[in-house]
Amino acid sequence: MTKSLRYALLAAVAVTTAGIATTGGIGRANAQDLVFLSTQLRPIEEAQKVREMVLKGAPKTTYVVDEPSPFTVRMKAEVEANKHTVSVVGALHGELQPLVPMGALDAIDDVAAKVASRGIPAGLMELGKLGSGKQLYIPWMQATYVMVVKKDALPFLPAGADVNALTYEQLAAWGKAIQEKTGQRRIGFPAGPKGLMARFLQGNLYPSYTASMVTEFRSAEAEKMWGDFKAVWASVNPNSTNYDFMQEPLMAGEVWIAWDHVARVKDALTAAPGDYQVVAPPAGPKGRAYMPVVAGLGIAKGAPDRANAVALIEHLSKPETQVLVAKELGFFPVVNATLPADLPAGVKLLSEGVAKTQNAKDAMVALLPIGLGDKGGEFNKVYFDTFQRIVLRNEPIKATLDAQAGAMRDIMTATKAPCWAPDKASDGACPVK
């Protein structure tokens, strides 16, 4: 090989590798700053508020956001390459879980000791151990799923029904009444590709009827539940399978009654707080189930700047920072903090709705799936597929549940995940009866 050919080859290799290197380096430009990678508060306006307001007073931080799936891949890549750029991670409980088996999270019992006086409930701190016995994340902020009702819908409420204590039968009757009087199907669910329909089925519908998410998946109560839900669906706007964030159809006037995550209805409430009411989701025979959502802050193992990472977590768990987040971003404090009276009207509605949900006398907590690792997506798929088959494609309930229970059992056996609330604790993998 001649010298020039060697140079040509070298140049080619250099060009291609340089291309790979430049596309791969977020935060490279600010290598001296602390990198805070988050799957939460992603939309550009929210991220800007984090950068300009929430992080004020914290160590100099580059706030980087990513979707859950690339987030996991990125953390895995950093562990495997043993080249760390990210110091602090912020993500939902279920998104932090897959980081445990890959060894991407550092034990932060020292940070837990530092924030001990902030009044984070013990149950939430326990969740932050991710079943490992060591503190792996510090609870950051919380939210839940609520029902938003446009006031136009209230006149059609069935006789005797209390909008703050609805049952699924009443919801179906309400939707039917609206449809008969206005000619439109005005209940909405986020069943689009990026919607959170699976969470509704896991956290609200199933536990309300069966006091279970997994074990009673194909029980007689579950059969009744799907029958009742089909009745609700008869008055659900058919475009629901395209809805990702319910604030959009609410604002467009397509939907009057919507279930969604508080952060995904916030824009509608902020735009016209006078038009809406936020209420607890409906109840079934076993209670009014709801799913609290907890986001946590962890430190990456091998973090380039652990000292400042600790300082950042301390900053974010200060009561005044937490109140600021509630005020500006609609996620609620996990620490002991009083929300100020001058909350924006939309956020005030949400915080009242969350309070109504948590304090309902028949309230039942359904936790986000725990211990599923990277099978979380397939777990959601079981619920969504079941919904698709029974409700959208009209397949027989019993046979579908039997078939889907098989898929559920496979996931539980593969992950060996023990039951979580509201299912009763199990030795070993959570059984599917």
Added chain:
Amino acid sequence: MTQSRWLPYALLAPAMVFLGVLFFVPLVQTIVLSFQGDAGFGLGNYGKMVGDLNFGLSIRNTFLLVLTVIPLQVALALAMGLMLQKMTFGRDVVLWVWTIPLGVSDLAAGLVWLALLQNTGYVNSALFAMGLIPGPTAWLNSETPVTLFVAVVLAEVWRATAIVLVILVGGLQLIPKEFAEAAEIFGARPWTRFVKITLPLLKPSLQSALILRTVLAFEVFAVVYALGGRNFPVLVGEAYAWQRDNQNYGVAAAYAVLIMIISLAATVFWLRVLRVKPEVQG
């Protein structure tokens, strides 16, 4: 070794390295990945893929789309190409306008059609204003599979006919005028001239156009995703869902391999059906 012998290799090297690193390696990795599952090396991912409730639907929908869209596009592109042939004034402007969709990304094209066809879209508003519909009408959900399919076909035809057109216009220009003139003298009618002269001589271009369009049509995704989301499952959409939502890379890889096999089969099909004998080639 003299310079003239190694120079071509040196010039090809960057492209080869590029293809090797960014195409061949991932391809092999994908194939390997599709055989790796929870239970070790095997056909587990393929079993899961075939057993999934959307598998049959996505095959059906993808083939239905290909079989509808491709003939429409070829017919349209042929008609448009022949019309261009007859034009003397402003031909370049028309060709230029017709190829505009080529420059639009497929997701953007999908979003454009979504803006037209959704409940609050332009078409709904226009029809409502003319008094033809009583209120916003939904066309793109799971309860309206026919209009959803028509919408996807429309968007695909709008977006990707231009690529067929460009190739066919190139082919039409290569056909010598003398053949048609001779046939005309012998009294051949326009349709006969088209079937007996233009079409056979256009075969090589048709072949390239069909291979390119069919392979791309089997990979249809962004337009369908923008218009129908999960309501109209197609193969690439399923691969995406398994990768992104279900986070099962093995099954996603199995879908990728299946799509590759289908595309290869389609290519072989067109190569054989539209085989051009060497002595006929221009």
